[in-house]
Amino acid sequence: MSxxxxxxxxxxxxxxxxxxxxxxxxxxxRPRSQSNIFLSLLIFFFALMALNIALVNVLxxxxxxxxxxxxxxxxxxxxxxxxxxxxxxxxDNDFKISKKDLIHFVPLALEFIFYRTAFYRLGADGxxxxxxxxxxxxxLAEQWLGILSITIYSIISLLVLFRYQNWLKQQxxxxxxxxxxxxxxxxxxxxxxxxxxxxxxxxxxxxxxxGLRDTYFLPTFVGLALVTYWIGFKGYLKxxxxxxxYSSKKALSEDNAHNTAWAKExxxxxxxxxxYLDPELDLSKLSExxxxxxxxxxxxxxxxxxxxxxxxxxxxxxEAFKQLAAEPKNKKLTLLGLAFDCGFKSKSTFNDVFKKTTxxxxxxxxxxxxxxxxxxxxxxx
Numbered sequence: 018m019s020x021x022x023x024x025x026x027x028x029x030x031x032x033x034x035x036x037x038x039x040x041x042x043x044x045x046x047r048p049r050s051q052s053n054i055f056l057s058l059l060i061f062f063f064a065l066m067a068l069n070i071a072l073v074n075v076l077x078x079x080x081x082x083x084x085x086x087x088x089x090x091x092x093x094x095x096x097x098x099x100x101x102x103x104x105x106x107x108x109d110n111d112f113k114i115s116k117k118d119l120i121h122f123v124p125l126a127l128e129f130i131f132y133r134t135a136f137y138r139l140g141a142d143g144x145x146x147x148x149x150x151x152x153x154x155x156x157l158a159e160q161w162l163g164i165l166s167i168t169i170y171s172i173i174s175l176l177v178l179f180r181y182q183n184w185l186k187q188q189x190x191x192x193x194x195x196x197x198x199x200x201x202x203x204x205x206x207x208x209x210x211x212x213x214x215x216x217x218x219x220x221x222x223x224x225x226x227x228g229l230r231d232t233y234f235l236p237t238f239v240g241l242a243l244v245t246y247w248i249g250f251k252g253y254l255k256x257x258x259x260x261x262x263y264s265s266k267k268a269l270s271e272d273n274a275h276n277t278a279w280a281k282e283x284x285x286x287x288x289x290x291x292x293y294l295d296p297e298l299d300l301s302k303l304s305e306x307x308x309x310x311x312x313x314x315x316x317x318x319x320x321x322x323x324x325x326x327x328x329x330x331x332x333x334x335x336e337a338f339k340q341l342a343a344e345p346k347n348k349k350l351t352l353l354g355l356a357f358d359c360g361f362k363s364k365s366t367f368n369d370v371f372k373k374t375t376x377x378x379x380x381x382x383x384x385x386x387x388x389x390x391x392x393x394x395x396x397x398x
Contacts (some may be wrong), residue, residue: 026233029071032242036064039249055103067242093163094124099169144340171208186327280321293333335373
């Protein structure tokens with residue numbers, strides 16, 4: 018057991034309690050949403066973990082660890098399902114949890130019961146005994162299965178998020194307030210944290226005879242408390258995705274043959290009407306302009322130009338930027354101003370798309386233009 022540290026223990030208590038308060042605020046936030054309920058559960062489960070460690074240190078300082086074994090707060094098996102259903106509900110506006118989905122929380126109920134048995138009390142205490150208690154193997158198995166559960170659910174949650182983001186790129190030319198990129202970090206942190214934690218504690222137990230425990234134990238859970246609070250705060254500020262039409266259910270495939278006439282019509286409209294200059298251009302708007310349905314347009318862009326809708330539209334915006342940047346009259350204008358004139362909506366999207374398309378940053382490209390222009394002028398003179 019780690020040595021009591023009143024400062025770190027207090028920090029863990031404070032941020033864990035604040036995280037729980039944020040969870041309660043999410044539950045009461047109007048309008049009520051399913052995603053807020055699952056985010057609140059996720060924050061609650063992680064805050065309990067941090068509070069659990071703080072409670073361990075307080076009770077151990079008063080030689081009351083026997084009491085702690087009866088009030089264990091850890092609920093590992095709730096983290097994965099809460100994360101998964103939060104990801105599903107925040108990406109798919111039509112998703113509704115059903116009764117059969119509740120089976121995901123059965124391991125959580127079993128875990129709660131396990132912590133009220135002698136298998137847990139004697140097994141957990143056996144970690145600090147030589148030789149260890151026979152029940153210790155059951156405790157360790159429960160812990161490792163909990164980590165495996167979190168890891169599997171985290172991977173599935175990432176796949177759900179990536180599938181949603183791929184769908185976005187087939188529908189929209191600008192992804193601001195839609196991509197949910199912020200969600201990747203907590204998913205990865207939640208998966209990696211517990212894997213690293215279990216590996217570290219086992220190395221410490223077998224190699225260093227727990228000599229490193231005071232070095233990493235409390236600071237690690239201070240970090241967990243801070244991350245949990247940050248995720249709660251971020252989730253409270255972030256609304257559900259503003260997009261509509263996405264469904265995690267796979268649509269029935271249609272026989273959309275490759276049609277060169279559609280490709281020519283799309284190209285004609287893009288070059289003559291320049292709809293890409295509209296920052297809000299999406300698949301539906303372009304479909305109306307070319308008199309095709311959205312699936313036909315999306316399929317044609319994918320097959321004929323080997324790009325998704327996002328890449329296709331922004332390639333025109335990049336070329337438009339190049340033309341404007343090459344005109345002498347625009348030298349006094351900022352690069353971002355030119356980008357906005359070409360249909361880009363944010364600096365980050367512009368920089369990212371331009372670099373992927375040309376292999377250079379916008380400033381590198383413009384500087385190259387200046388050098389080429391100066392070289393031509395010197396040769397001419």
